[in-house]
Amino acid sequence: MTSATAAAGPIARRKPPVAIRRRRFLVGVANHSLLILVAAMFLAPFVFITLTALMTNDQALSSKLWPHPFQWSNFIDVFRQAPMWRWALNTLMYSVLATLGLLVSSIPVAYALSCLRWRGRDAVFLIVLIALMLPPQVSVVPIYVMWAKLGNAIGFQFVGSLWPLIIPAWLGDAFSIFLLRQFFLSIPEEYLDAARVDGCGELRILASVVLRLAKPAIAAVALFSVLYTFNDFFLPLLYTGENPAHWPVSVGLSQYRNLHQVQWNLTMAATLVVMAPVVILFFLAQRAFVEGVTLTGVKG
Numbered sequence: 001m002t003s004a005t006a007a008a009g010p011i012a013r014r015k016p017p018v019a020i021r022r023r024r025f026l027v028g029v030a031n032h033s034l035l036i037l038v039a040a041m042f043l044a045p046f047v048f049i050t051l052t053a054l055m056t057n058d059q060a061l062s063s064k065l066w067p068h069p070f071q072w073s074n075f076i077d078v079f080r081q082a083p084m085w086r087w088a089l090n091t092l093m094y095s096v097l098a099t100l101g102l103l104v105s106s107i108p109v110a111y112a113l114s115c116l117r118w119r120g121r122d123a124v125f126l127i128v129l130i131a132l133m134l135p136p137q138v139s140v141v142p143i144y145v146m147w148a149k150l151g152n153a154i155g156f157q158f159v160g161s162l163w164p165l166i167i168p169a170w171l172g173d174a175f176s177i178f179l180l181r182q183f184f185l186s187i188p189e190e191y192l193d194a195a196r197v198d199g200c201g202e203l204r205i206l207a208s209v210v211l212r213l214a215k216p217a218i219a220a221v222a223l224f225s226v227l228y229t230f231n232d233f234f235l236p237l238l239y240t241g242e243n244p245a246h247w248p249v250s251v252g253l254s255q256y257r258n259l260h261q262v263q264w265n266l267t268m269a270a271t272l273v274v275m276a277p278v279v280i281l282f283f284l285a286q287r288a289f290v291e292g293v294t295l296t297g298v299k300g
Helices: 002-012 018-031 033-053 073-081 084-114 121-133 136-154 163-171 174-184 189-197 202-213 215-231 234-240 249-259 264-284 286-295
Strands: none
Touching: 018 033, 033 264, 073 084, 073 264, 084 121, 084 163, 084 174, 084 202, 084 215, 084 249, 121 174, 136 163, 136 234, 163 234, 174 215, 189 202, 202 215, 215 249, 215 264, 234 249, 249 264, 264 286
16 A cells, blocks of 8 residues: 555656646636737837837837847936936935825824714715815916915925925825725724723824734835826926926926937937836835735725
8 A cells, every 4th residue: 555655656746748738838828818918018118118229229210120239328328418317316306205295194184084083074084085086187277376476475486396296295195095094994993992991092003003004005005106206297397397407207208308309219218217217116016015905995
């Protein structure tokens, strides 16, 4: 019995024949054919941008699809011809300060709307939902006039800088409040009641209990904010369009494309340089992002 089992062991662990493995591979490809097709459609523009960025100017204007030779100096020429570091620094300041202000202002509001019981809570949450559905184009003109008049009144020109975009983030964001509130509702109330029995105040409960349990949701909100500020074009163009020293990469890349629209290889190289940080950040934070977005819908 034992010898038969020992003899059958190597046979049981033997790899399946090549024909069976090939059949399994083809079945897997067939089952995921739609996903593979969609992935190829999304990757095709990125591959085209990468190949064009590595071409010479003559190759980029021809029908060739493969660069020969690879023109790696295009990425150096981009930094020589445009203040990419200045644009990157402006974008970093915009993203970091706006994200920090958004978290500091939105987390307490979401906690008050989910974990505290007070009169008028549902009405305030309804106002948050209305603000979430209000398109920014509706209020952009009066807000622009407000910043212009405020700058003239105090002697500081807000228009022409990124401060009109950073300061409102410290006043809360409707989408972030809604997302955090949905996650806070999934936290068992027994944890909060136990902390209150131990004598903890609401701020200490928020800092020591809620924030520790809400790390995935906070990471998702922070990533949403970073991606939004990095891709934001309309509002930075509106406020900093006449001041190149305060341009973020979105506005700077648009102006660079207008100046070098004939040199498609340099334009694609600049586009790839701008895209790379966002792609790397998303892949590094993908797990926390997906987990945070998934868990926000546990309880309504």
